[in-house]
Amino acid sequence: MAKKKGHSSHSKRTHKKAGAKSAAQHKKTHHKAKKKEENHLWKIGLGIAGVIILIGLFTNGFNFKGETATGNQGVTEQGAQGTTAQAGAETKGQEGTTSKTEYQGGKAKLEFYVMSQCPYGTQVENAIKPVLDRMGDAVDFEINYIANDNGDGTFKSLHGENEVKGDIVQLCAMKYNPDKYMDMIVCMNENARAIPDNWEQCAKDNGLDVEKIRACYEGEEGKQLLAESIKKSQEVNARGSPTMFLNGKPYQSNRDSLSFQRAICNELGGQHEACQNIPECGSDADCTANPDKIGKCINPNQEDAKCEYVDPVKIQFTVINDKTCATCDTTRIVQVTKQLFPGVEIEYKDYSDPEAKALLEEVGLKILPAYIFDSNVANAARYPQVANALVKAGDKYYIAPAAAGSNYNPEIPEVPKKLDLYVMSQCPFGSQAVQSMQEVLDLFGDQIDFNLHYIANDNGDGTFQSLHGQPEVEEDLRQVCAMEKFPDKAFDYIVCIAKDYRNAPNIWEQCADEAGIDKEALRECAEGEEGKQLLSEDLKNANELGIGSSPTFIINNKNRMSGAQPADTIKSALCQANPDLEGCDQTLTQGSQTTTTTQGAGCGV
The missing domain is CATH 3.40.30.10 (Glutaredoxin)
Incomplete structure (x- = not known):
C-alpha cells in the first residue's frame, strides 16, 4: 500500500495546465458550453422540474417494477424514485433487496x-x-x-x-x-x-x-x-x-396513504372494513391484473376509478452501445422500456457496426448508449407518459440522453489509467466519494493519474454560486488553492474536510494544520485573486462536459460513473477499464457492509 504521501500526491495538478488540457481533450467532440443559466440546471428552482421529469420517466419514475434510479436524478440532494405527487429516495433504493420476514397470514x-x-x-x-x-x-x-x-x-x-x-x-x-x-x-x-x-x-x-x-x-x-x-x-x-x-x-407503488391502504387491502383480500369503497386504482401501477396487456387507470383515486386493459402496440426498439465502454450498462433502460411497452421488439447493435453508425447519423445522435424507437411508439397507450423524454427525428424517436443517463462519446480519445472526480465540496455524496478515493489511492498509488475538479457557477465577475451556498464556494477556493500550493498534502486536507464537511468554516484551519499546510498562505490564496482565478479555470472542466452532479467520476477520459460509490466499486470500475493495474485482486470497503456510503446518490442533476 502506498505511503500517506503517496495518495496525497495524486491530487496534484496545475489548474491552468492540467485542467485546461482535460477540457481541451473533450472540447472538439463534446457539446459546447451552453449559456450560463442553461449550464447549471442543478440549481434548486422551478427550472429543474423538467429535467427531473425526463430522468424519472426512465428510472422508475412511474413506479413500474424494476431497478430504481441510480444516483444523480436529484430533488435537493437525490432523486426521483417516484410517486404520483411526491418523489425521492436518499440512495439507490431497493435494487437487490430481499425480505427475510415470512408472511404468517392473518395480517x-x-x-x-x-x-x-x-x-x-x-x-x-x-x-x-x-x-x-x-x-x-x-x-x-x-x-x-x-x-x-x-x-x-x-x-x-x-x-x-x-x-x-x-x-x-x-x-x-x-x-x-x-x-x-x-x-x-x-x-x-x-x-x-x-x-x-x-x-x-x-x-x-x-x-x-x-x-x-x-x-x-x-x-x-x-x-x-x-x-x-x-x-x-x-x-x-x-x-x-x-x-x-x-x-x-x-413495495414499489405510490407513497400516499390511499396507495398504501389499497396495497394492504389487496394483500388481505379486501377482508377488512377499511377496505370497503377504496377506489380500484390510484395510478397505472395498480392495474396489473392482465400482464399481457397495458393497464390504464381511469379517473385515479376517484370513486369511479377503474382499470382498463388494451393490447400492446408492436414497437421496434434499437439499442446501440459500444462494447469497449466499461460503464455503458443498458439493463435498466431496457428493463423499464419492456415494462412501459410490452409489445416492444428489441434489436441490439454495436457502434462498430456500419448500420449502427448510419442510424445514429440519421437521428443526429453522438452519445451512447442510444435508444431508438420506430414511429409506432407514438401510437402506444403509454406514449403520453414518456413523450417529454423522447426526441422526434424524422420517422423515429429516441430517448433524450439526459433522460436515459447516456453520456459516452465513442469519439473521445481514451487516456488509460486516468480518473477525474467532479464534486461539490459540501455535498454529502461528494464527501463520501472523496473518502472512498482515499482508500483507492492508497491501493493504486502512482499507477493512476487522479484529478479532482469542482462543480459551481462562475458569474464572470469574480464571484461564484454553488448549490450549498457561499460556504461551499469558500471551501472550493481553499481546496483549489491547497492543490496548487501544497500538492503533496492537499488530499489529506480535503479528506479531513470531507469527514465533517458541514463544519468546514470552523475546522479548515485545524485540517490545514493536520495536513502540514501553511494556513495563512492558504487563506491568502483563497481570499485573493489567485484563488478566484484557479477556481474559475477549474470550473471550465465541468461546464464544458455538462457535468452537474456531485460526485461524477470519469474513467480513462471516457467512461462516466455518477453518484457516491464505495471504494471497492470505484476500484472495480478502474480495473475493468484498466485490467493491467496492480492490486485489482484486493477487496476494498464495500458500502453495503461496512460504511454508510449511499451508493449511486448525488447532489444536483
Missing part, C-alpha cells in the same frame, strides 16, 4: 427501513400513520433504521449524529410505547431538522412514557436496540431510505 406484514432525518423516510411514515389508525389491527408494522454500526458503541448515519440519536430515541419509544410511538414519530417529523431535540415534547404531547424512553435513550439499551435494527436493515440489503416490503415483497 399484512409491512416493513419500513429508513433514516430518521431523511425527508423521503419521513414522508412514508407520515403517509402510513392514518392507514395504521384505520386498520392497524390487520397490519404487522415494523420500522428499522439504515446506518453504520462502528462496533464500539458508536454509529454513523448519512445525516450525522443527530440522526443517530433520532434513530435511538424512536426505537426506545417503539419498545416502551408500542401503541403510541407512531404519534411521537409523526410529531417529530413535523420538524425533522430538530430531531432528536423535539422528542421529549412530542412524547409528552402524545402521552408516551417519557422517563422510560429517556432511560433507554441515554443508556446502553438504546445503543443495543439500534445495533439490532441496523443488523435487520443489512440482512435485507436496505441501502436506500425508504426501502419497503409488503408481505416480503418490495
Whole structure:
C-alpha cells in the first residue's frame, strides 16, 4: 500500500495546465458550453422540474417494477424514485433487496427501513400513520433504521449524529410505547431538522412514557436496540431510505396513504372494513391484473376509478452501445422500456457496426448508449407518459440522453489509467466519494493519474454560486488553492474536510494544520485573486462536459460513473477499464457492509 504521501500526491495538478488540457481533450467532440443559466440546471428552482421529469420517466419514475434510479436524478440532494405527487429516495433504493420476514397470514406484514432525518423516510411514515389508525389491527408494522454500526458503541448515519440519536430515541419509544410511538414519530417529523431535540415534547404531547424512553435513550439499551435494527436493515440489503416490503415483497407503488391502504387491502383480500369503497386504482401501477396487456387507470383515486386493459402496440426498439465502454450498462433502460411497452421488439447493435453508425447519423445522435424507437411508439397507450423524454427525428424517436443517463462519446480519445472526480465540496455524496478515493489511492498509488475538479457557477465577475451556498464556494477556493500550493498534502486536507464537511468554516484551519499546510498562505490564496482565478479555470472542466452532479467520476477520459460509490466499486470500475493495474485482486470497503456510503446518490442533476 502506498505511503500517506503517496495518495496525497495524486491530487496534484496545475489548474491552468492540467485542467485546461482535460477540457481541451473533450472540447472538439463534446457539446459546447451552453449559456450560463442553461449550464447549471442543478440549481434548486422551478427550472429543474423538467429535467427531473425526463430522468424519472426512465428510472422508475412511474413506479413500474424494476431497478430504481441510480444516483444523480436529484430533488435537493437525490432523486426521483417516484410517486404520483411526491418523489425521492436518499440512495439507490431497493435494487437487490430481499425480505427475510415470512408472511404468517392473518395480517399484512409491512416493513419500513429508513433514516430518521431523511425527508423521503419521513414522508412514508407520515403517509402510513392514518392507514395504521384505520386498520392497524390487520397490519404487522415494523420500522428499522439504515446506518453504520462502528462496533464500539458508536454509529454513523448519512445525516450525522443527530440522526443517530433520532434513530435511538424512536426505537426506545417503539419498545416502551408500542401503541403510541407512531404519534411521537409523526410529531417529530413535523420538524425533522430538530430531531432528536423535539422528542421529549412530542412524547409528552402524545402521552408516551417519557422517563422510560429517556432511560433507554441515554443508556446502553438504546445503543443495543439500534445495533439490532441496523443488523435487520443489512440482512435485507436496505441501502436506500425508504426501502419497503409488503408481505416480503418490495413495495414499489405510490407513497400516499390511499396507495398504501389499497396495497394492504389487496394483500388481505379486501377482508377488512377499511377496505370497503377504496377506489380500484390510484395510478397505472395498480392495474396489473392482465400482464399481457397495458393497464390504464381511469379517473385515479376517484370513486369511479377503474382499470382498463388494451393490447400492446408492436414497437421496434434499437439499442446501440459500444462494447469497449466499461460503464455503458443498458439493463435498466431496457428493463423499464419492456415494462412501459410490452409489445416492444428489441434489436441490439454495436457502434462498430456500419448500420449502427448510419442510424445514429440519421437521428443526429453522438452519445451512447442510444435508444431508438420506430414511429409506432407514438401510437402506444403509454406514449403520453414518456413523450417529454423522447426526441422526434424524422420517422423515429429516441430517448433524450439526459433522460436515459447516456453520456459516452465513442469519439473521445481514451487516456488509460486516468480518473477525474467532479464534486461539490459540501455535498454529502461528494464527501463520501472523496473518502472512498482515499482508500483507492492508497491501493493504486502512482499507477493512476487522479484529478479532482469542482462543480459551481462562475458569474464572470469574480464571484461564484454553488448549490450549498457561499460556504461551499469558500471551501472550493481553499481546496483549489491547497492543490496548487501544497500538492503533496492537499488530499489529506480535503479528506479531513470531507469527514465533517458541514463544519468546514470552523475546522479548515485545524485540517490545514493536520495536513502540514501553511494556513495563512492558504487563506491568502483563497481570499485573493489567485484563488478566484484557479477556481474559475477549474470550473471550465465541468461546464464544458455538462457535468452537474456531485460526485461524477470519469474513467480513462471516457467512461462516466455518477453518484457516491464505495471504494471497492470505484476500484472495480478502474480495473475493468484498466485490467493491467496492480492490486485489482484486493477487496476494498464495500458500502453495503461496512460504511454508510449511499451508493449511486448525488447532489444536483
